[in-house]
Amino acid sequence: MTAPSVTQPVRKDVRQVGTVTIRFAGDSGDGMQLTGDRFTSVTAKVGNDLATLPDFPAEIRAPAGSLPGVSGFQLHFADHDILTPGDAPEVLVAMNPAALRTNVGDLTPGGLLVVNEDAFTRGNLKKAGYAANPLDDGSLSGYQVVRVPVTTLTLGALEDTELSSKEKHRAKNMFALGLMCWMYSRPTEPTVDWLRVKFRTRPQIAEANVAALAAGFAFGETTELFAHAYEVKPAKLQPGRYRQITGNLALAYGLIAAAHRSGLPLFLGSYPITPASDILHELSKHKNFGVRTFQAEDEIAGIGAALGAAFAGNLAVTTTSGPGVALKGETIGLAVSVELPLVIVNIQRGGPSTGLPTKTEQSDLLQAMFGRNGEAPVPIVAPAHPGDCFNAAVEAARIALTYRTPVMLLSDGYLANGAEPWRLPDLDGLPDLAGAVAFAREPDPDGTYRPFARDADTLARPWAIPGTPGLEHRIGGLEKADGTGAISYDPDNHHRMVELRAAKVAGIARTIPPLAVDDPGDGARLLVLGWGSTYGPIAAAVRRARARGLPVARAHLRHLNPFPANTGEVLRRYDRILVPEMNRGQLRLLLRGEYLVDARGYNHVRGLPFSSAELEQAITDELADLEAAPA
Amino acid sequence: MTLLDQPAQLPLTKKDFTSDQEVRWCPGCGDYAILSTVQGVMPDLGVARENIVFVSGIGCSSRFPYYMDTYGFHSIHGRAPAIATGISATRPDLKVIVVTGDGDGLSIGGNHLIHALRRNVDLTIILFNNQIYGLTKGQYSPTSELGKITKSTPFGSLDHPFNPVSLALGAEATFVARSLDTEREHLAATVEAATRHRGASFVEVYQNCNIFNDGAFAALKDDPEGNQIRLAHGRPVVFAGGARGVVQDPTGGLRIVEVAEVGEDALLVHDAHRDDPTLAFALSRLAHTPMGPTPVGLFRQVDRPVYGDLVQAQLADATAARGRGDLEVLLAGQDTWVVD
Ligand code: SF4
Numbered sequence: 010m011t012a013p014s015v016t017q018p019v020r021k022d023v024r025q026v027g028t029v030t031i032r033f034a035g036d037s038g039d040g041m042q043l044t045g046d047r048f049t050s051v052t053a054k055v056g057n058d059l060a061t062l063p064d065f066p067a068e069i070r071a072p073a074g075s076l077p078g079v080s081g082f083q084l085h086f087a088d089h090d091i092l093t094p095g096d097a098p099e100v101l102v103a104m105n106p107a108a109l110r111t112n113v114g115d116l117t118p119g120g121l122l123v124v125n126e127d128a129f130t131r132g133n134l135k136k137a138g139y140a141a142n143p144l145d146d147g148s149l150s151g152y153q154v155v156r157v158p159v160t161t162l163t164l165g166a167l168e169d170t171e172l173s174s175k176e177k178h179r180a181k182n183m184f185a186l187g188l189m190c191w192m193y194s195r196p197t198e199p200t201v202d203w204l205r206v207k208f209r210t211r212p213q214i215a216e217a218n219v220a221a222l223a224a225g226f227a228f229g230e231t232t233e234l235f236a237h238a239y240e241v242k243p244a245k246l247q248p249g250r251y252r253q254i255t256g257n258l259a260l261a262y263g264l265i266a267a268a269h270r271s272g273l274p275l276f277l278g279s280y281p282i283t284p285a286s287d288i289l290h291e292l293s294k295h296k297n298f299g300v301r302t303f304q305a306e307d308e309i310a311g312i313g314a315a316l317g318a319a320f321a322g323n324l325a326v327t328t329t330s331g332p333g334v335a336l337k338g339e340t341i342g343l344a345v346s347v348e349l350p351l352v353i354v355n356i357q358r359g360g361p362s363t364g365l366p367t368k369t370e371q372s373d374l375l376q377a378m379f380g381r382n383g384e385a386p387v388p389i390v391a392p393a394h395p396g397d398c399f400n401a402a403v404e405a406a407r408i409a410l411t412y413r414t415p416v417m418l419l420s421d422g423y424l425a426n427g428a429e430p431w432r433l434p435d436l437d438g439l440p441d442l443a444g445a446v447a448f449a450r451e452p453d454p455d456g457t458y459r460p461f462a463r464d465a466d467t468l469a470r471p472w473a474i475p476g477t478p479g480l481e482h483r484i485g486g487l488e489k490a491d492g493t494g495a496i497s498y499d500p501d502n503h504h505r506m507v508e509l510r511a512a513k514v515a516g517i518a519r520t521i522p523p524l525a526v527d528d529p530g531d532g533a534r535l536l537v538l539g540w541g542s543t544y545g546p547i548a549a550a551v552r553r554a555r556a557r558g559l560p561v562a563r564a565h566l567r568h569l570n571p572f573p574a575n576t577g578e579v580l581r582r583y584d585r586i587l588v589p590e591m592n593r594g595q596l597r598l599l600l601r602g603e604y605l606v607d608a609r610g611y612n613h614v615r616g617l618p619f620s621s622a623e624l625e626q627a628i629t630d631e632l633a634d635l636e637a638a639p640a
Numbered sequence: 641m642t643l644l645d646q647p648a649q650l651p652l653t654k655k656d657f658t659s660d661q662e663v664r665w666c667p668g669c670g671d672y673a674i675l676s677t678v679q680g681v682m683p684d685l686g687v688a689r690e691n692i693v694f695v696s697g698i699g700c701s702s703r704f705p706y707y708m709d710t711y712g713f714h715s716i717h718g719r720a721p722a723i724a725t726g727i728s729a730t731r732p733d734l735k736v737i738v739v740t741g742d743g744d745g746l747s748i749g750g751n752h753l754i755h756a757l758r759r760n761v762d763l764t765i766i767l768f769n770n771q772i773y774g775l776t777k778g779q780y781s782p783t784s785e786l787g788k789i790t791k792s793t794p795f796g797s798l799d800h801p802f803n804p805v806s807l808a809l810g811a812e813a814t815f816v817a818r819s820l821d822t823e824r825e826h827l828a829a830t831v832e833a834a835t836r837h838r839g840a841s842f843v844e845v846y847q848n849c850n851i852f853n854d855g856a857f858a859a860l861k862d863d864p865e866g867n868q869i870r871l872a873h874g875r876p877v878v879f880a881g882g883a884r885g886v887v888q889d890p891t892g893g894l895r896i897v898e899v900a901e902v903g904e905d906a907l908l909v910h911d912a913h914r915d916d917p918t919l920a921f922a923l924s925r926l927a928h929t930p931m932g933p934t935p936v937g938l939f940r941q942v943d944r945p946v947y948g949d950l951v952q953a954q955l956a957d958a959t960a961a962r963g964r965g966d967l968e969v970l971l972a973g974q975d976t977w978v979v980d
Pocket of ligand 1: 851
């Protein structure tokens with residue numbers, strides 16, 4: 010078979026749609042993440058709003074064709090602003106039987122199912138646990154099934170190239186991408202350019218991928234299998250310059266921006282761990298920004314080196330996930346005790362223990378809050394969506410530098426890998442952190458230096474870095490005398506120091522914005538309160554509930570410690586508080602403890618973000634319960 | 641600014657390095673002598689006080705930074721090399737000295753110690769080896785001799801001890817030496833050489849804990865002539881007033897011999913600057929524990945690129961090649977679009 014012509018015949022009928030959720034699923038060796046990533050990139054280019062949800066196995070290469078080896082990438086794009094990667098795909102591209110089996114249950118009834126029929130061999134069917142071929146046994150009759158011989162067509166398109174059969178097979182994902190680009194009227198040029206840059210040292214591979222991409226596109230146009238293509242018009246987003254960004258990338262950029270705004274060199278001490286390693290990878294590229302990255306021998310050394318760098322006058326950061334935070338706990342306590350600025354980034358994943366390394370969860374909030382010996386308060390900030398990781402990083406650095414304290418930044422696996430359009434920030438609008446740094450330079454008039462004297466406003470202690478003459482001093486984890494910092498075992502002094510450290514962290518509330526409530530004023534009695542990555546699903550669910558005429562208010566916490574000063578007042582305004590969390594109710598526990606409110610939870614830990622439909626249902630149920638309850 | 645072009649507000653004296661903190665070791669502890677010796681060496685380095693940082697972990701020895709009037713960081717158990725690495729890797733202008741013990745450095749912090757040495761971070765690590773846990777009141781340590789009766793091993797310890805010098809050589813440290821708390825001159829010269837070394841320098845100091853392990857090094861202290869094998873670069877390895885020495889077997893192993901029996905020409909000539917650490921290692925194996933003739937002095941000193949220098953060079957190279965980073969360009973990346 011020869012490659013279909015790339016010259017484009019008369020366009021088929023093109024239909025307008027407002028929103029699409031598509032999922033690419035295949036073997037982890039099939040390049041589904043790349044396919045999804047490229048589709049996301051062109052989708053951003055045509056101006057749609059979008060949100061993505063990559064979902065990949067913990068194993069690097071589980072056995073080919075097996076169920077655990079399935080890797081997926083979901084993309085929701087629309088002609089209006091959207092908040093989530095979509096509850097359920099309307100389109101599923103399944104590259105093999107295992108991908109079909111693990112994903113078809115999520116496909117909306119009547120949805121479009123595109124399968125690579127060549128992969129439905131007896132061996133692959135068996136590996137996926139199918140007794141009979143589902144393409145033939147009628148079990149998929151509830152979907153529009155389109156069988157495409159992707160492998161045959163890809164190999165056909167590459168007939169004349171001199172690549173190995175294995176290399177030719179590898180281009181299948183570009184065929185699938187080309188086909189989907191045709192179906193949703195996306196240009197292929199950006200991907201062609203991208204391929205030629207990526208494989209510039211291997212032009213043959215680049216051209217094979219380009220040919221497969223073109224073949225997929227042309228196949229859509231010429232085949233009788235699809236009645237029409239679709240178009241999703243650009244979304245009306247806030248004016249500005251945009252790019253596509255994932256949470257981990259935004260977080261890395263936020264740290265560089267914070268270093269830039271503070272005038273300090275950035276130091277990252279880290280140890281590889283999923284799903285945080287991409288921040289280490291990203292920061293290690295930017296040495297011309299004065300960024301030093303240190304891949305330590307373990308998690309403890311990662312934060313230890315960061316704390317040393319903080320003592321030496323850097324904007325110091327350590328990045329990890331929950332198991333790493335467990336190891337770093339003692340050093341975080343030391344940072345609390347010596348009162349040095351340090352940003353600890355936890356990209357949360359499913360736990361306990363190794364848990365679900367590649368899946369998302371919000372179950373480290375109480376670890377962040379309490380996971381140390383002694384009274385060791387640590388401020389906590391959490392980003393709400395992928396692009397927001399940038400702002401959260403800048404805010405974490407602001408607090409750390411201003412208050413000379415370790416700060417926990419709680420992102421999660423969904424935010425880390427999820428992508429969305431990101432409006433480039435106005436750099437001048439970022440907080441000026443230079444004032445927060447202000448190293449101590451001179452001894453007191455009496456010639457002494459009091460390393461634990463305190464700023465009257467922030468209660469922060471001075472930061473005198475080695476190399477400053479006359480300010481030589483010693484710090485450590487033993488209790489320090491208030492003011493002088495000399496070792497002190499005095500009972501009253503210890504009590505005072507514990508109170509001072511707590512008051513310092515509590516005082517941060519004075520510099521954070523009040524909790525904003527999204528309440529259209531239609532008499533809502535229910536407040537849905539979230540934190541972190543549940544922002545999108547909660548906001549989408551509230552939208553849906555309101556569209557049905559249900560009165561519901563919504564608020565989202567960026568700061569988990571301390572809470573915004575008006576939090577208690579906001580909570581008391583509503584008859585019912587619903588707190589959806591991807592844990593067993595950790596924020597709820599804190600709210601109940603702090604404000605004595607009967608907050609209710611909606612909780613599960615399935616390793617995936619909430620769907621907006623289930624949260625809408627939770628809101629509906631809560632409202633019904635509220636109606637039934639005596640006022 | 642490097643150490644060499646610092647303004648000279650010198651000379652400083654030992655007193656300039658003595659802090660106002662009351663020293664709280666047990667009377668008679670070997671730590672006093674080490675402290676006094678280090679305070680005495682500091683002025684000779686020609687480094688301003690503000691450019692010196694002492695970092696320690698937890699243990700008796702780790703109180704050391706409080707007594708030095710320099711910058712200091714008394715951290716947590718075992719982590720001093722990690723914290724010091726963060727200081728040294730970001731501030732090549734500083735002289736960073738880690739004070740640790742056999743429990744702190746070789747047990748809970750063993751991992752950090754070997755990695756700091758292999759990376760050749762510009763640190764001086766002084767390990768006070770008293771072969772016991774002092775601060776926790778007398779449990780056996782990773783350098784205690786086999787069969788040691790302690791509070792936690794009433795029937796004798798069962799684990800084979802580390803030889804710290806062997807360990808440091810195995811980690812490919814670029815400067816490895818051993819001295820004793822009571823040998824003031826030798827200790828001063830050793831510490832001074834270590835602090836002048838560029839890269840990771842490791843000094844094991846046999847230190848007497850008179851409370852929990854008194855006399856651990858009696859063999860070397862009571863009979864220095866007979867049991868201290870003083871190593872000197874370029875000189876035959878001899879002791880006992882030249883009566884005894886060390887020869888290398890054809891198989892490569894080292895052996896203590898009577899010089900009269902083999903003749904002076906047969907003696908091993910110490911080469912501390914050999915790139916290959918195997919001979920230094922073999923010397924360290926002459927005495928696994930210091931019960932008999934034991935080498936002291938400089939085992940090895942070689943040049944290897946210093947971690948902090950390499951870090952600086954990568955930054956400089958990246959900046960030279962790409963220019964100073966432009967945040968706006970970075971954030972925009974390759975693909976942007978405009979919404980009006
Ligand atoms: S316990 Fe031993 S090592 Fe510790 S201070 Fe006392 S004598 Fe020195």
